[in-house]
Amino acid sequence: MSYSGYYRFPTINRKHLVFVCEDDLWSYNLEDSSLSRLTSNYGAVSTPRLSPDGKHIAFVGTEDGDMEIYVMPALGGPAKRLTYLGSTLKVAGWKNNNEILFSSNHGMPFPRMFDIHSVNIKGDFPKCLAFGMGNDIAFGQKSVILGKNTADPARWKRYRGGTAGEIWIDKNGACDFKKLINLKGNLACPISINNKVYFLSDHDGVGNIYSCSESGKGLKQHTHHKNYYARNASSDGESIVYHSGADIWIYDVTSSSSQKIEIDFRSPMIQKSRKYASVQNYLEDYALDKQNSMISYTSRGKFFTMGNWDGPVFQLGDSHGVRYRLPRFFKNDEKVLVFSDQGGEERAEIHHFDGSKRVKVLEKLKIGRPYEVKISPKEDKALIHNHKHELLLLDLSKEKLTKIDRSEYSPIGGFDWSPDGKYIAYDCSLNRRSSAIKIHELKTSKSHIVTNPVLH
Structure with missing residues (x-):
């Protein structure tokens, strides 16, 4: 009987394959099918790349909290931290056997903007390469190929917006970059092999491997996945490895054929094992009753009530398959x-x-997705702030929903009942730059601005 895992971020050097599974690095020999675990880290690892000589692996680790570049021997051993940037980054490849290329948003004004950097395996301070913004980089015989916005296309399938991935090329290494090819898709993972540029694209609906000349001509499709995107491709100059679904595939450039790599994954799979989770570590929301004698709360999407000093814990609602949010006591705390x-x-x-009576579902009310809920101190009424920036009044006795106001330009910053339950105070935007506090009177159903507008 064979076992399988969920494999990601493959990298190859001849017959040596390295990939990520269970948030650790694994080594697989394509000749004898031997498998070994290379890391057993506390933090997740990603984007490993084997050096050209196959002696080292560069990868992103999170052992100290932030994403940083690490390097380790390809056959296993201690990993060495090389960067201390405290930014989002990924390994883009190797410039030579001693220099690692990576993309990072370090020093950029916006998190989405990345530059290409290099760092040597000694751990000297990284250098920013003067190619302009980019997420991926590849080198031909003379050319430099740059991927802009080339994140994983599968994260937003068939995206066609302004930040879709593009590939630019400088044919002669003179920093004169031009767009490689115009495709109505999301491009990623540029690779240079034999004066051709291979890349991932989903312009035909599903991400697959394509290639064209350095002039952007002769577009050719090499893989034909229909159910799952081809993702995170890398190459040693002879083969291209990538993952699709939970499997790793290898495309042989010479024979123009691809096949799934069958890996017998003999892992204890600790992360899939049953575990006893501490409720307090997964506490999501809680609220006291009016007497402060009971509490309602949600943990891991499950819904509970219990006495604060004694008595049992009641799990309300379905035990599995449903996520509950924002429990609030009302009706004399019953x-x-x-x-x-x-x-x-x-x-x-x-x-x-205590779950002793039948659940009542208010199905016909268009509440949206609630962000916060507060119960009236005097009546069975609830204030609800939702994802539409609306402030809603729910009469629980009449099962009637009324829209009090809508903050046109930004979410409602806060709201609350007056102690007598006759008024509601809330923050509401007046335009894109300013907001004010409003008071809503329940008796007249009218709202009034009571403060001068202030800038956000």
């Missing part, structure tokens, strides 16, 4: 208003505090 995703969309439900 009932709890909560929101669930049962049926695919957020809906309001009313539960008895």
Whole structure:
């Protein structure tokens, strides 16, 4: 019986394959099918790349919290941290056997903007290469190929917006970059082999490997995946490895053929094992009743009530398959208003505090996705702030929903009831730059601005 894992970020050097699974690096020999674990880190690793001579692996590690570049022997051993940038980055390849190329947003004004950097395996301070913004880089005999916005296309399938991936090329190494090819798709992972540029693109609907000349002509499709995108391709100049779904595939440039690499993954799979999770470590939301004698809370999407000093813990709602949010006591603390995703969309439900009575579902109310809920101190009414920037009043007795206001330009920053339950104070934007506090009177159903507008 064979076992399999979820394999990502493959890199190859001749018959030596390295990939990520279970957030660690694994080594696989294509000749004898031997498999070994290279790391057992506390933090996740990603984007490994084997050096041209196959002696080292550069990868991104998170052992100290931030993403940083590490290097280790290809056959296993201690890893050495090379960067201390505290930024988002990924390994883009090797310039030579001693110099690692990586992309990073270090020093950039916006998180989405990346530059290409290099760092040697001794750990000297990284250098920013003067190629302009880019996420990936490849070198031909004379050419420099730059990937701009070339993140993983599978993260946003068939995206066609202004930040879709593009590939630019400087044919003669003179820093004169021009767009390689115009395709209505999201491009990624440029690779130079035999004066051709190989890359990933989803312009035909699903991400696959394509190639063209350095002049952008002779477009050719090499793989034909239909269900899962080809992702995170890399090459040693002879073969291209990538993952599609949970599997690693290898494309042989000479024979123009691709095949799935069958790996017998003998891991204890600790991350899939049953574990006992501490509820307090996964506490999501909680609220006290009016007497401060009971608490309702959600943990890991499950919904509970319990006494603060004694008594049992009640799990309310379905035990599995439904996520609950924002539980709030009302009706003399006998009932709890909560929101669930049962049926695919957020809906309001009313539960008895100990689950002894039938659940009431408020199905016809268009609440949207609630961000915050507050119960009236005097009546069975709830204020709801949702993803549409709306402030809604829910009458729990009449099951009636009323829109009080909508913050046109930004989310409502805060809201609350007056102690007598007759008024509602809330923050509301007036334009793109300023907001003010408004007071809503329930008796007249009118809102009034009570402060001077202030800049955001």
